[in-house]
Amino acid sequence: MLKFLILCLIGLSAYGQIFQYDGDVLVLNDNNINAAIKRYDYLLVEFYASWCGHCKQFAPEYSQFATQVKEAGQPFIVAKLNGGDQEKQAMNRYKVSSFPTLILLIKGHAVPYNGDRSASGLMNFVTQALEDKLVRVDEIDEVYKFLSDNSLSLLYFVKDSQQPELQIYSLASKIFPNLKFGYTTSAYARKLYDVDEGQIVLFRTFEERRKEFTDQITLQKLTDFLYENSTPSFEELDNKSYTNIFNKNTPALILLWNQQSYDTKDALKLIAPNIKKRITVVSVFSENYMLNQVSGHLFINTPTFPSLYYYKTTNEVYKLEGQITIENVMRFIHNANNGKIQRKQKSQPIPTQSTNVLKVVGDTFDELVLNSKKNILVQFCQTSNSKCYEPEFEDLAQELKNNENLVLAQIDLSYNDLDSVKFENYPGFKLYISKVTSNPINFDKEFSKENLLSFIQQNVKLANMEQNNSKSDL
Numbered sequence: 001m002l003k004f005l006i007l008c009l010i011g012l013s014a015y016g017q018i019f020q021y022d023g024d025v026l027v028l029n030d031n032n033i034n035a036a037i038k039r040y041d042y043l044l045v046e047f048y049a050s051w052c053g054h055c056k057q058f059a060p061e062y063s064q065f066a067t068q069v070k071e072a073g074q075p076f077i078v079a080k081l082n083g084g085d086q087e088k089q090a091m092n093r094y095k096v097s098s099f100p101t102l103i104l105l106i107k108g109h110a111v112p113y114n115g116d117r118s119a120s121g122l123m124n125f126v127t128q129a130l131e132d133k134l135v136r137v138d139e140i141d142e143v144y145k146f147l148s149d150n151s152l153s154l155l156y157f158v159k160d161s162q163q164p165e166l167q168i169y170s171l172a173s174k175i176f177p178n179l180k181f182g183y184t185t186s187a188y189a190r191k192l193y194d195v196d197e198g199q200i201v202l203f204r205t206f207e208e209r210r211k212e213f214t215d216q217i218t219l220q221k222l223t224d225f226l227y228e229n230s231t232p233s234f235e236e237l238d239n240k241s242y243t244n245i246f247n248k249n250t251p252a253l254i255l256l257w258n259q260q261s262y263d264t265k266d267a268l269k270l271i272a273p274n275i276k277k278r279i280t281v282v283s284v285f286s287e288n289y290m291l292n293q294v295s296g297h298l299f300i301n302t303p304t305f306p307s308l309y310y311y312k313t314t315n316e317v318y319k320l321e322g323q324i325t326i327e328n329v330m331r332f333i334h335n336a337n338n339g340k341i342q343r344k345q346k347s348q349p350i351p352t353q354s355t356n357v358l359k360v361v362g363d364t365f366d367e368l369v370l371n372s373k374k375n376i377l378v379q380f381c382q383t384s385n386s387k388c389y390e391p392e393f394e395d396l397a398q399e400l401k402n403n404e405n406l407v408l409a410q411i412d413l414s415y416n417d418l419d420s421v422k423f424e425n426y427p428g429f430k431l432y433i434s435k436v437t438s439n440p441i442n443f444d445k446e447f448s449k450e451n452l453l454s455f456i457q458q459n460v461k462l463a464n465m466e467q468n469n470s471k472s473d474l
Helices: 002-009 033-039 053-072 088-093 119-129 140-149 165-175 187-192 219-229 239-247 259-275 291-297 326-337 362-370 392-399 449-459 463-473
Strands: 020-022 025-028 042-048 077-082 101-106 109-113 152-157 180-184 199-204 210-213 234-236 252-257 280-285 307-313 316-319 375-381 406-412 428-432
Touching: 025 033, 025 042, 025 053, 033 077, 042 053, 042 119, 053 077, 053 119, 101 119, 101 165, 109 119, 109 165, 140 152, 140 180, 140 187, 165 180, 165 219, 199 219, 210 219, 234 259, 239 280, 239 291, 252 259, 252 291, 259 280, 259 326, 280 291, 307 326, 362 375, 362 406, 375 449, 392 406, 392 449, 428 449
Parallel strands: 025 077, 042 077, 152 180, 234 280, 252 280, 375 406
Antiparallel strands: 020 025, 042 101, 101 109, 152 199, 199 210, 252 307, 307 316, 375 428
8 A cells, every 4th residue: 555655646856846646657737747857858648638538448558558667667757648638738838639649758859659559569669769879980981871871861070989969969869760860980071071070960952951050069959950950941741741730730831832833832932941940831732642631721622723821720720812922921921920810710611401400611601690681590519519419409490491581500610610609518509680690699598409499489480380380279
């Protein structure tokens, strides 16, 4: 019992922070994550939500994995953080947008895990991530081969292999697993490449072919340098940039183009290097196989070429109106960042009407509801709420279908934006009276067909129903 209390309740860090454990899993939150990062060089963190079914299914496997790590004496800590319910700062810091998300934190720098959710998969990932990745190339032929074999190579020109900064260099190599890190003690190589002892050079196959790191060597400064310079300022979207933008919620300028609008890329090429630290800039060709996926993220039903979008977050997308010029794009970014233009409304494609309930989307809400000449009772849904899709509302629509002055409609706010409509619980209902739609009547009782019918009868004259009832009385 004493052992259990020690494991589950305390672990006082050097920074005065008390850590709690759930079994062998360290429990993190917004208040203690920085202390944990300072104490532990390597933290494998699961960002989860208590309501997430996948998280619940994965929990026993993750707990078992944590015990295996502890028993094996591995040099990393297994942790978890409830980002879906309360710990929003850490979730935003690491741009977590789905659950469960697993991230290896190396001195606080994130290396995401994208493998299967198994103990063996996680162990392989962390073991490989923590391996020494430095390549020593002292012979000039080895230097040539190292640089020619890799499209992106970092080379550290050191005096000898005992240089203390190599430890920082080694840590950086673990944070950038797709980048090749080499070092050389060759004086001839220094002379050949015209560099001083202790200098680090990034050799690239795009834009400027070499970028020199000239600052004092700290992990933060070196990683900042690599984040800024290890990718092109402007490129065609691929799997890597897609993941970086949409899975990590990274702000991006996204140009949709076709062969006839190739020239529109020129303005972006000039702008990209100046905004790269803040905004990723990519293009998506009309035949790019990921066009449909990108269109979904940008709330586009029918792509047009050329067009430029500013993706800030999952629910904040802006479209440039006007020509794609340097001046217009810079003004567009400024206005979007300062709330001077409206974000693009999220909307599903306009559906085919096949039931008695009128299907409404973001792009048709004004036309079908606010500008309707009829009274409209709208059911506002969320996909995650199964009550929205119980048959009662459809049954009520069937019973009232002959009333010419009333329409029952439905919209899913999971996929359609309506800034003016907010509900704490779903489904929610509003009755829009013809010609006074700016002030709809809220339905505030428990959702049932009987309660809705009573609500409608109090507020709308149902002529056809009254006639039908009179006939049935006879």
